Amino acid sequence: xxxxNYNRAVRYFLLLLCAALxxxxxxxxxxxxxxxxxxxxxxxxxxxxxxxxxxxxxxxFGQNAFAAISGYVSAILTANYNWEPIVAMPAGIGLxxxxxxxxxxxxxxxxxxxxxMATLALGLITYEIAVEWQTLTQGYMGISGIPxxxxxxxxxxxxxxQLLFLCAVLVIAxxxxxxxxxxxxxxxxxxxxxxxxxxxxxxINVPRYKLAAFVIxxxxxxxxxxLMVHFVGFVSPExxxxxxxxxxxxxxxxxxxxxxxxxxxxALIVSLLPEVFxxxxxxxxxxxxxxxxxxxxxxxxxxxxLTSLFPKGRRN
Amino acid sequence: MNILKLxxxxxxxxxxxxxxxVDFEIEAGxxxxxxxxxxxxxxxxxxxxxxxxxxxxxxxSFNGETITGLPVAQVAAKGLVRTFQLVQLFPDLTxxxxxxxxxxxxxxxxxWSALIRNRRSRxxxxxxxxxxxxxxxxxxxxxxxxxxxxxxTYGQQRLLEVARALATNPKLLLLDEPAAGLNTQETAHxxxxxxxxxxxxxxxxxxxxxxxxxxxxxxKVIVLDFGKKIAQGTPLEVQKDPHVLDAYLGGVEYx
Numbered sequence: 001x002x003x004x005n006y007n008r009a010v011r012y013f014l015l016l017l018c019a020a021l022x023x024x025x026x027x028x029x030x031x032x033x034x035x036x037x038x039x040x041x042x043x044x045x046x047x048x049x050x051x052x053x054x055x056x057x058x059x060x061f062g063q064n065a066f067a068a069i070s071g072y073v074s075a076i077l078t079a080n081y082n083w084e085p086i087v088a089m090p091a092g093i094g095l096x097x098x099x100x101x102x103x104x105x106x107x108x109x110x111x112x113x114x115x116x117m118a119t120l121a122l123g124l125i126t127y128e129i130a131v132e133w134q135t136l137t138q139g140y141m142g143i144s145g146i147p148x149x150x151x152x153x154x155x156x157x158x159x160x161x162q163l164l165f166l167c168a169v170l171v172i173a174x175x176x177x178x179x180x181x182x183x184x185x186x187x188x189x190x191x192x193x194x195x196x197x198x199x200x201x202x203x204i205n206v207p208r209y210k211l212a213a214f215v216i217x218x219x220x221x222x223x224x225x226x227l228m229v230h231f232v233g234f235v236s237p238e239x240x241x242x243x244x245x246x247x248x249x250x251x252x253x254x255x256x257x258x259x260x261x262x263x264x265x266x267a268l269i270v271s272l273l274p275e276v277f278x279x280x281x282x283x284x285x286x287x288x289x290x291x292x293x294x295x296x297x298x299x300x301x302x303x304x305x306l307t308s309l310f311p312k313g314r315r316n
Numbered sequence: 317m318n319i320l321k322l323x324x325x326x327x328x329x330x331x332x333x334x335x336x337x338v339d340f341e342i343e344a345g346x347x348x349x350x351x352x353x354x355x356x357x358x359x360x361x362x363x364x365x366x367x368x369x370x371x372x373x374x375x376x377s378f379n380g381e382t383i384t385g386l387p388v389a390q391v392a393a394k395g396l397v398r399t400f401q402l403v404q405l406f407p408d409l410t411x412x413x414x415x416x417x418x419x420x421x422x423x424x425x426x427x428w429s430a431l432i433r434n435r436r437s438r439x440x441x442x443x444x445x446x447x448x449x450x451x452x453x454x455x456x457x458x459x460x461x462x463x464x465x466x467x468x469t470y471g472q473q474r475l476l477e478v479a480r481a482l483a484t485n486p487k488l489l490l491l492d493e494p495a496a497g498l499n500t501q502e503t504a505h506x507x508x509x510x511x512x513x514x515x516x517x518x519x520x521x522x523x524x525x526x527x528x529x530x531x532x533x534x535x536k537v538i539v540l541d542f543g544k545k546i547a548q549g550t551p552l553e554v555q556k557d558p559h560v561l562d563a564y565l566g567g568v569e570y571x
Contacts, residue, residue: 176431179430179431179433180427180430180431182430183425183429183430183433183437183441184420184423184424184425184426184429184430184437184440184441184444185425185426185427185430186430187413187416187417187420188417188420190406190408190409190413190417191406191417191420193406193408194405194406194407194408194409195404195405195406197368197400197404198400198404198405198406198480199417200368200387200388200389200392201366201388201392201397201398201399201400201404201481202392202397202417202418202420202421202480202481202483202484203389203392203393203397203420203421203484204389204417204420205389206389212426212427216427258408
């Protein structure tokens with residue numbers, strides 16, 4: 001006899017909750033729209049992080065570099081050279097991809113802590129360049145007057161429209177991640193995470209697949225970086241600093257590393273919790289920290305792991 | 317016709333010679349075995365054959381083609397696939413998904429076909445799953461397809477590793493101590509599976525401690541001791557060889 005699938009029910013419930021949250025924000029408007037827009041952008045960034053860390057089992061502290069590269073290209077091309085955002089974005093993503101290839105090729109020979117250090121350096125170097133190359137980036141001052149996403153006359157000025165657009169990109173990003181994971185390509189990545197030796201022995205070209213995962217991760221980061229500058233209308237080095245990496249890590253682990261929807265859950269929780277605790281004033285950060293710890297105590301594999309809480313229905 | 321040929325293969329680690337000038341040939345369509353006491357260099361030799369280690373000297377040729385120094389994945393792509401002494405499964409995946417990964421070389425498609433998920437890649441996914449189910453049946457894990465690899469018993473994990481290796485459709489399968497940790501019943505089942513594998517046209521080379529298994533299934537036995545080949549022949553010949561008796565029964569060693 002087939003048992004009812006509680007796990008699937010939990011997953012649908014969580015996803016419905018997320019969708020309801022976005023719908024509620026769209027209807028009610030106000031500050032919640034801004035919070036959720038940032039959450040959507042961060043979710044896209046974290047989906048990319050999940051690709052490299054969750055599926056392929058590697059580690060990177062430097063994905064903010066790719067967000068910064070794409071974000072700055074978008075900012076400079078639109079604000080200084082009057083490019084259309086929709087054209088500037090692919091240019092930024094393209095440059096991020098090139099850098100990911102060039103950096104990834106040598107760096108991905110490293111593993112574990114060494115890979116973590118090398119990628120951390122990548123993020124720090126990008127940050128320094130953003131600070132020092134003042135003729136291009138205007139240093140700490142940053143670049144303002146970046147137009148919102150749009151084509152020609154049709155520009156997304158209304159925050160509601162922007163959130164809708166971000167949601168659409170997020171859904172596509174999730175769908176793409178899902179399809180990539182559930183494929184020959186995704187199987188190879190998960191195999192590398194499970195046992196690199198066994199993956200090799202089965203004929204998987206491990207360095208090539210690691211590089212591919214790194215580049216895909218960079219594409220997600222780059223999309224998030226570009227969306228960020230067009231959404232905020234301003235960019236400075238701080239936007240893509242180490243805090244972005246830390247936020248991404250929190251979202252990844254709170255949401256559930258290695259799961260498709262983990263980044264979405266994580267991004268929403270980590271973005272919304274501080275707002276929930278705003279009334280605590282001075283103790284806001286404390287309450288936020290306690291909440292995160294409690295989540296990780298009771299759902300150590302992240303919120304997405306709640307979808308495998310029930311034992312699988314067994315035949316016989 | 318020989319499927320695998322080793323010529324003067326030597327592997328040194330610093331001052332230690334783990335494999336010392338070893339020559340042998342493995343015939344296609346047979347079960348061959350490498351035996352020897354602990355520390356005889358069997359696993360090192362396996363690592364050299366499968367490309368995990370480059371030999372210090374000598375050549376390995378597979379199907380008449382030199383494969384010495386090729387990366388592991390390329391060796392596997394040529395049809396020489398190994399399992400591990402310590403089972404190396406993908407613990408987070410189900411048994412079925414483990415075998416699915418094994419079909420990597422037997423399928424095509426990268427990022428684009430995954431994203432657009434066209435008809436060909438959907439059909440291929442179905443074929444891969446069908447084949448994976450067939451292989452699980454083949455090794456006797458048909459009813460365990462959706463169980464997590466980490467939840468299988470040790471004996472089942474060993475069999476799963478064999479099924480996964482078979483999914484690559486190898487010409488020569490290297491099994492590193494497949495019977496280690498199995499009980500008599502499981503070992504008997506393994507012997508039957510190995511027999512079936514050879515019957516289907518895949519040659520098998522095993523490293524094994526379990527003498528009864530080797531004597532039952534192998535047509536050819538190669539004996540290593542302290543990295544050197546000390547004997548080779550049929551199981552009966554090897555059993556009577558004075559060098560082998562020495563090595564196994566603890567005769568006086570002359571270093």
